[in-house]
Amino acid sequence: MIQLTDIIKAFIKGVTHSTCSLIGAWMTTITFPILLVSVILDMQGIIHNPVFGFVVYLIIGPLFITGLLLVFLGLFFFEGKEDVGIFTYEYLKGHFTAGERFIKVRKLIFLATVLTLINVFIISLTAYSGYHYTESVSFCAQLCHSVMAPEEVAYENSPHSRVACVECHIGEGAQWFVKSKISGARQLVAVVTGSYSRPIETPLHGLRPARDTCEACHRPELFHGDKLQVINKYLPDEKNTHVQTVLRLKVGTGGYQGTEANGIHWHVSPENKITYTHSDRGREHINEVTLTKQDGTQVVFLSEEAQESSETQEGGHEGGTREMDCLDCHNRPTHIYLGxxxxxxxxxxxxxxxxxxxxxxxxxxxxxxxxxxxxxxxxxxxxxxxxxxxxxxxxxxxxxxxxxxxxxxxxxxxxxxxxxxxxxKITWNTYDNFLGHSDDSGCFRCHDDSHATSTGETISGDCDTCHVILAEEEENPEVLSILDGS
Ligand code: HEC
Ligand code: HEC
Ligand code: HEC
Ligand code: HEC
Ligand code: HEC
Structure with missing residues (x-):
């Protein structure tokens, strides 16, 4: 009959005989209590510090697991096997195959199971919290503070400040999860070596298509009606005169329950597919716009240059082809830098x-x-x-x-x-905002009355296409007093 003390003795003997196990044992013994306490503290939300999470989940956690692996590797595969009998493969094989010998190892199995359960518990706890940690705003933004400070500050001041970075940057699904961790590792290297670009270049390549991420929360095809927008401005005079611009924005819909797609969100209707080619990285210069309707007919609008040159539209080595989605208008939904x-x-x-x-x-x-x-x-x-x-x-x-x-x-x-x-190196207007038409950008990249079909139809630049201007930089606009009922 094997006694528990024998097992422990053999275990200790085995560990001390193999340098590999010894290192592993030291690693687990030291990290175990730290890890347990830290994970509990973190789960209770007691410590809020991005570096804390990083150290716990990306350094101590893996160290603990490596330690465990080393212990067992050392016991089973390294020198000193003869002395540690019960932990060797041959010994176990002998006991597991012969019935009466099996009874003898029950205690060993019991001990191993308990130890394994404890380890599995600690490891899953660490993995679970670690997963959440690498998905947190704290990990994404604060750890790489100086690099992403601009994005984070702009984000904190935006309507999406309660939406985690990963909801837009990664979204659901294992494939994107893996992609994001690979790209995250590359970014970590860039941060450590300081080799990232300043400012971070946009548009981001490899960002998950907006239709996957945004539509987890928003359904523009269900939108309806117009939106009254009141813009407050102040003039550079002594009184800082307060003026207001009032627009009726035709927010529109992608078409729903009999309502036809119309207005601004007409573009995202399942019935309309718009692709375009651009000649620059920033997608400012749009050469060819193709509208594919549900019945498969295509309407092609060409910019003036494209009409004249009639050569390949992509032009320029930074150009490309893209299917229009939310980001062609909402390119700054949360990192909103104002002018x-x-x-x-x-x-x-x-x-x-x-x-x-x-x-x-x-x-x-x-x-x-x-x-x-x-x-x-x-x-x-x-x-x-x-x-x-x-x-x-x-x-x-x-x-x-x-x-x-x-x-x-x-x-x-x-x-x-x-x-x-x-x-x-982010200064005023470093990042263009496409939601509107400041400086002939945004909507006017296409809606400029010069992108035309071969029969001369254009993408409308008519001011009433997208909004009705009810007041423009007026003091106490009449339309607002009418709405107020005064
Ligand atoms: C509502 C969705 C959303 C959320 C939430 C969000 N982002 Fe973004 N992020 C975007 C979009 C869209 C872009 C721009 C894509 C483009 O132009 O190609 C972007 C761009 C970026 C860029 C590139 C530089 C720039 O300013 O364009 C960085 C860095 C970034 N995000 C980091 C973060 C971090 C860190 C968080 C969390 C604090 C976060 N994002 C949260 C949607 C989001
Ligand atoms: C996890 C959910 C979630 C995701 C993903 C998400 N949003 Fe939002 N979004 C919200 C919430 C919640 C609000 C409302 C915030 C409020 O009213 O204060 C909002 C507000 C908005 C608004 C209105 C902003 C305003 O000024 O009132 C726009 C536009 C918008 N989101 C676009 C996007 C785009 C584009 C994406 C994809 C890049 C996206 N959202 C992804 C939850 C989400
Ligand atoms: C053609 C440009 C364009 C496209 C494409 C587009 N939007 Fe919009 N969206 C707008 C404009 C313009 C507004 C009104 C802006 C404002 O309120 O300041 C708006 C408003 C919104 C709002 C706020 C609605 C409200 O009533 O306040 C949300 C949410 C939104 N869009 C989400 C999306 C999502 C999600 C997609 C992609 C599926 C998308 N949009 C595609 C231009 C666009
Ligand atoms: C990539 C090119 C492109 C961009 C950028 C673009 N649009 Fe359009 N838009 C189109 C095309 C193409 C049509 C269809 C024109 C037609 O059939 O005559 C259209 C049609 C429209 C319509 C009319 C929809 C209807 O009811 O038939 C509105 C409103 C509109 N766009 C608003 C906007 C706004 C607002 C923006 C900027 C936030 C914008 N668009 C940006 C390509 C674009
Ligand atoms: C393709 C759609 C589209 C067309 C065409 C268009 N606009 Fe706009 N306009 C917008 C959008 C979208 C906004 C921004 C709303 C926002 O900021 O949320 C806007 C905003 C404005 C504003 C308010 C901006 C501010 O900050 O004061 C004015 C003024 C304006 N437009 C005037 C015009 C005039 C004048 C024309 C005709 C030459 C025109 N627009 C044509 C889509 C359009």
């Missing part, structure tokens, strides 16, 4: 920058559009210039209401800091 005017207008509208401070829009604009080499320099300069300018031009106001000026300074600094990242 300097919009950034200030938003702060003024929220009263983060006080509207009552004379000329603050004008001064703010001048200051945030200057070039700075770092955020610190920008913040210092904004504060110094504003303080001295108001002291000189509005001494009374500043003397009696210092907090007002300080509030304005903080607001203007925030407008800069949230949108410009000198260390990543």
């Amino acid at each position: 300097p005017n919009k950034a200030l207008d938003q702060k003024l509208a929220h009263d983060t920058i006080p509207q009552s401070l004379p000329f603050i829009k004008k001064m703010g604009y001048e200051l945030i559009t200057k070039e700075y080499s770092s955020k610190e320099e920008a913040k210092n300069n904004i504060a110094t210039v504003l303080r001295s300018w108001y002291r000189e031009n509005y001494p009374e106001l500043v003397k009696n209401n210092m907090p007002l000026l300080e509030k304005a300074i903080a607001g203007v600094q925030a407008a800069y800091v949230e949108n410009v990242y000198p260390e990543m």
Whole structure:
């Protein structure tokens, strides 16, 4: 009969005889308690630190598992077998094949099972939490803080700040999971070696098609009707005059229960497939647009250059062909960097920058559009210039209401800091926003009245195609008072 103590003795003997097992044993003994405590702390949500997760799941966890493997590898396959009898393959084979000898090893089996169960439990706990950790915003954004700070800050300020990075960047399914981990490993190397591009280039290649990710939550074919959009702006005059633009946006639908696809989301109707070729990486220059209707008929619109040259449309080595999806309009659904005017207008509208401070829009604009080499320099300069300018031009106001000026300074600094990242070479308008038509980009890449079919039909640039402008930069627009019933 084997005694439990014999087994433990043989085990220890085996371990001490094999350097491999010995290393493994040290590794597991040291990491086991740390791992157990850390995983529990993490699951309880007690520690919030991206580096903590990284160390636990990507360093200690794998060390523990490697340690275990080493112990058993050492016991079974390495020298010293003769001394450790019961752990060798031959010994076990003998006991498992002969009936009466089998009874003797029951205790051994019992011990092994218990140990294995404990290990499996720890490993699955680690794997489960580790999986969630590598899918968390903390892992994606904060660990690579300096690199992704711009994306993260913009994300925190966006309508999607409660949607995890992975929901859009990876989505459901094993195939994309594996792809993302491979690309993640490459990115980690890029971060460690500092070889990533500044700014990170867009459009992202290899991003999962938006139809897979966005449509897990949004169904534009079920949208309906128009949307009233009120845009607040402030003029660069003494009063920071508040003006408003009011649009009736034809958000439209992809067609649902008898409603035909119409308006802006007509493009994503299952009935319409739009492909286009572009000659640049940023997809700004669109040469050929092909609309394939449900019955298979195709309508081809060519840009002026493509009509003239009639050569291969892809042109340029960075060009390509693409099927239009959500991202051709919503290319910045969550990493929304505003232009300097919009950034200030938003702060003024929220009263983060006080509207009552004379000329603050004008001064703010001048200051945030200057070039700075770092955020610190920008913040210092904004504060110094504003303080001295108001002291000189509005001494009374500043003397009696210092907090007002300080509030304005903080607001203007925030407008800069949230949108410009000198260390990543992201300045105003580094990333184009396609949702609209600033600077002939966005919708006007196609809707310019010059992409035409051979019979002369064009993709409409008519202002009423997409919206009705009810007021444009007006003070107290009449349409809003009518809607207010006043
Ligand atoms: C609502 C969906 C969504 C969420 C949530 C999201 N992203 Fe993105 N992300 C995008 C899209 C869309 C792009 C741009 C794709 C393009 O233009 O090709 C993008 C681009 C990026 C880029 C490239 C640089 C840039 O600014 O365009 C980085 C880096 C990035 N995301 C990181 C993150 C991180 C980190 C998080 C979580 C904090 C996150 N993303 C959350 C949709 C999302
Ligand atoms: C996991 C769910 C989820 C995914 C995936 C997702 N969104 Fe959203 N999205 C939301 C929620 C929730 C809101 C509403 C936020 C609010 O109203 O504050 C929203 C809001 C929006 C809005 C309205 C924003 C506004 O200014 O009101 C747009 C546009 C949008 N999403 C586009 C996208 C696009 C494009 C993608 C794919 C790249 C995407 N979403 C992926 C959940 C999601
Ligand atoms: C042709 C351009 C275009 C395409 C393609 C497009 N959208 Fe939109 N979408 C818009 C515009 C423009 C708006 C209105 C913007 C606003 O409210 O500021 C909008 C609004 C939205 C909204 C907010 C709706 C609301 O009532 O506030 C969501 C959500 C949305 N889109 C999701 C999607 C998704 C998901 C896809 C892809 C399946 C998609 N869109 C494809 C242009 C587009
Ligand atoms: C890649 C090219 C392309 C881009 C970019 C594009 N569109 Fe279109 N759009 C088309 C084509 C093609 C048609 C169909 C024209 C036709 O049949 O005459 C169309 C039609 C429309 C229609 C009319 C739909 C109907 O009811 O028949 C609206 C509205 C529209 N687009 C809005 C937008 C908006 C808003 C944007 C930008 C956010 C935009 N489009 C960006 C290609 C594009
Ligand atoms: C293909 C669709 C389309 C066409 C054509 C179009 N627009 Fe727009 N326009 C948009 C969209 C989309 C927005 C942005 C809505 C948003 O920001 O959410 C917009 C926004 C605007 C705004 C408000 C922008 C701001 O910040 O003040 C004005 C003004 C405007 N358009 C004027 C025009 C005029 C004038 C024309 C005709 C020359 C025109 N648009 C043609 C789609 C279109």
